Amino acid sequence: MPATTDNQSSFLNRISIRRNQVVAMENHDLELEDLELFQKHVADRFSHILSTTAGNITDPSSATTESPSAAQESCTPPLLSISWFRNLLDTYLCCEAEFKAVLVMGRDPTQFTKTPLDKLIPDLLDRSVKALDICNAVTHGVELVRHWQKLAQIAVTALQQTTIGEGQVRRAKKALNTLLTSMVVDEKENANSNNHGKSTERSWSFGRRGGSGNNNKDRATGNFRSLSWSVAKQWSAAKQIQAMSANLAAPRGGESTGLAMPVYIMSTVLVFVMWSLVAAIPCQERTGLATHFVVPRQLGWAQPMIGLQEKIVEEWKKKEKKGTAGLLEELQKMEKVAQSLVDFADSFQFPLEEEKAAEVAMQVEELADICRKMEEGLVPLQQQVREVFHRIVRSRAEVLDLLDQVGKLSTPVPY
C-alpha cells in the first residue's frame, strides 16, 4: 500500500504548482480536450465495473449449483462483494488522480477566485471532509464484519467433521446464534439513533444478569455494540450522505464547459462510492439511505453509474423491511447460510442421514468459502479505505495550498 501511494503522490507533486511558478496554458483547445478526456475516462471506468458485475446477489440457485472458480470470480465479481468494492475503490483512486491533474495542471489560477469555482471548490472540500468520517465509519464497520467472520469460522470448524456429533452442533449453533442476533440487533439499534446511548447501556446490563446459556447471546451482542464506540454519538451515516449530496447540482449552460463539470463529476463519483460503502458495510444509522443520493438521469457519462445505483437501490429496498446488517454480498450470503444451518442445528438428531449430511456439508462448504473470501479480502479492503482516506486528506491540503497561492498572487505583499 505505501508503494502505490508514494508513486502517485510523486507524480502529482511533479505537476503541482508551487510558489511563484504558474504554468500558463497557451492552447485553449488542449484544455478542453483534457476535460472531455476526464469525462470519458470516468464513464469508461464505471462502464467496466457495470459490465463485469456478475448477476444478482443472493440468488440461491447460482450460489449452490455453480461454484465459480476464484479466477473467474475476480474478473466478474458479484455486485457489492468484497472484490467488487476493491475494484470500485481502485477506480475511485484513478479518477481522483486524473481529476487532480485536470484541476491543477496549467490552469489559470484566477479561475478559482471567480464563480462558479469560488463556491464549488469549497463545497468539494467540505464534501471531502464528510467523506473522511464515512471512511472511518466504514473501517470500523469492517472490523465488525471481521468479528462476524470469526464466529462463522467457528461454525465451519465445528461442522467440517466427517461425522457430526451433538457437541459440534451445539458449538456451531452457539456461534451462529451470536452471529445472527448481532447482525439483526446491530441494525435495529441503529434505527434508533436517538436512543443510541441508552441502548448501549441496555445491552450492557443484559450482560450483568447471571447464568444461563441464553445470556451469552445477549452479552455478546451488548459487547459488539460497544465495539462501534468508534463513531461519534448521534452521528448518522445516512444523514452524512444526504449532506454530501446537498448542493450537488450539474452545471448548466456556459458553466458546463469549464472546470465546473469535472468538479461535479468528481463529487458525484465520491458520493457514489461513499454511498455504496455505507449501503454494504454496517454503519451507524442508515435509514432512508436509498433516497439520499440520486444521479440525474440525463447525464451521458453517468449512465453506467446510474445502472449500478439502480441495482443497489433494488437490493436495498428488498432488505429494508427485514433490517439488514449491510448489503455486502458476502454478508448477505453468510446470513442466509447461517440461518439455514441454525435451522438444521435446531432439528439435529444424531446420527445424521447421508442425504442430509451431504446437504449440510455443502452449506458448510459455502460458509467456508465466504470466510475464505473475507479472510483474504477484508484486510486489503480496509487498507484500501485507509488509502482513500489519506488520499482525500492529502488532496485537500494540495487544493488548499493552491488556493492559498492564488490568494497571494492577487494580493501583493506591501513592504
Next chain:
Amino acid sequence: MVLQRAMAFLEEEFRSLLEDCRNNPQSNYDIFLKNSSFNYKNQDQSDQGETESGDFPAYSLEVVTKMNKIACAMISAGYETECCQVYSVSRRIAFNEQMKRLEFEKINMDDVLKMQWETLEGEISRWIKVVKTCSGSLFPGEKNLGESIFSDHPLICRSLFSNLARAVVIQLLDFAEAVSMAKRSAEKLFKFLDVYETLQDLIPAINDSCSHECEHQLTWEIAAACDRIGESAVSIFCDLENSIKSDVAKSPVPGGAVHPLTRYVMNYLKYACEYINTLEKIFEKHAKLERSLPMTSNLSSNDIEKESESPHNFETVESKTPFSIQVVTVMDLLDTNLEAKSKLYRDPSLRYIFLMNNGRYILQKVKGSTEVRQVMGDTWCRRRSTVVRQFHKNYQRETWTRILPCLSHDGLQVNGKVNKSVLKDRFKIFSTTFDEIHRTQSTWVVSDEQLQSELRVSITSVVIPAYRSFVGRFKQYLDSGKVDKYVKYQPEDIETLIEGLFDGNPTSMGRRRSS
C-alpha cells in the same frame, strides 16, 4: 459433547474472570493509582507481583494464572477462536472504559474543523493526555496481560494485541489528522508540535508488541499523521515571514523603544526553539520532500538567494540545518524591517537609540535562550554586540559631540587675555544646547538596564570632564554678580540630569544649581 459443554463452561469462566475485575472500575483505578505510587516509592520491593505493580489492568496474579490455564485448555482443545473472541471483546470494552474515564470522546472530522481554536485547544490537551496514557501505561499493560495469559502462544498474543492496537491507534490518529487540517495560524504552532511529539512517543509503545504486519502498518500511519502535522507546522512557522513583511508602520514608536514586532518575533522564536529537536526533524523532512520535486526551487537555491540579499546574518551563523536557515531568514527579515522603521525617525539620534534598543533586545533574547543561541552561534552574538556598540557610538557622535566644541579651550584668549563676550556666548550656547538635548531626549527610553547605564556612563565621561575643566578654568573671568546668569549648571547638575536620561520620565527642569 462433553468437550463442548466443558468448553462452553470455560468460555464463560474466562469471560467472567476478565469482566469481574473490570466491573468495578473505580476499584480498578484505585488499585492502579495506589500501586503506581506504591511502586514509585518502593522500588526495592519489586517482588510484589508483576501484575499488581501499578499496571493497568490490575488483575491479581491468582486470576491471571487461572485465565492462563483456561486459555491453554481452550486452545489445545481447538477452541482457540472462542477464547480469542472473548478476550478481544472484553479487552476492547475495558479499553473503551479507560478512554471514557480520560474523557475521550470521538468527534467527527467535520466538527473538529468547525471548532473555535479555544475549544480545539482544549480537545487537543485532552487527546494528548489520552495518547500519553496509552503509550505509557495502557498499551504496555495490555501487552503484559496478553503475555501472561497466552504465555505459551506468543503469536496469538501478538495478533490479539495487534487488533486492539490497530483499532485504537487509528482512532487516535484520525484526530491528529483532523487537527492538521485545521486552519493554520501562528498561535497554533506549539500545540501542533505537542501533538507531533506525543505521536512519536506512541511508536515505541507498539513496536515490540504487534505482529510484524501490524507494526509496519501502524508505523506508516503514525508517520503519515506526523508528516501532515509537520507540514502544517512548517507552514505556520514560515508564515512568520509574512507577518514581519506585512508589519509596515507609518509612524515610529515613541521614544525609540523596543518595537512590539521585535518582542513578538523574539518571544515566538524563543518558545519555538524549546521544541528545537522536533522542529529540526520536521524541517529536515520538509526539505527532503521539497528536494524530491524537480520543478520547485530547492531549499538550497533559496539559501543562496537569501544569502546574497542579507549577507551579515548568514555569514556568521554556524548551524546550517533547514530549520536554522529558516530562523536566520526570520532574523534577517526582522533586521530589514527594523531598519526601514528606523528611517521613520527624522532625528538621527533617535534613530540610533531605536536601533540600539531593538538590537540589544534581540541580542539579549538570543543569549537568554540556550536553543536559540545554539542556532545563531557565538560568532553571531559577538557580531551583533559589535553592531549595537556601533549604534551607541553613532548616537554619541550625533548628539553629544556637537556640544563639545563650546567647551574647547581654544579661541577664548586673544593676546593672552580672555574674551569675555566669547566666553559668555560659549556658556550660553552650552546651556541652550544642553537644554535642547535634554528636552528632546528626556522622553526617550532605553529599556535594557545595562545599556542604559552604559549610555549614561559614556555620555558623562565625555561631557563632564570637559565641562568641569571649562567651568573651573573660565568661571573666574565672569563678573562676580553675573556668574549665575551664564553658568546655568554646575557639573554636578549636568551629571544628575544625564543620570536621569533614558528612563522615559521627563525630569523637571526646575533644578538649578547645587551649592
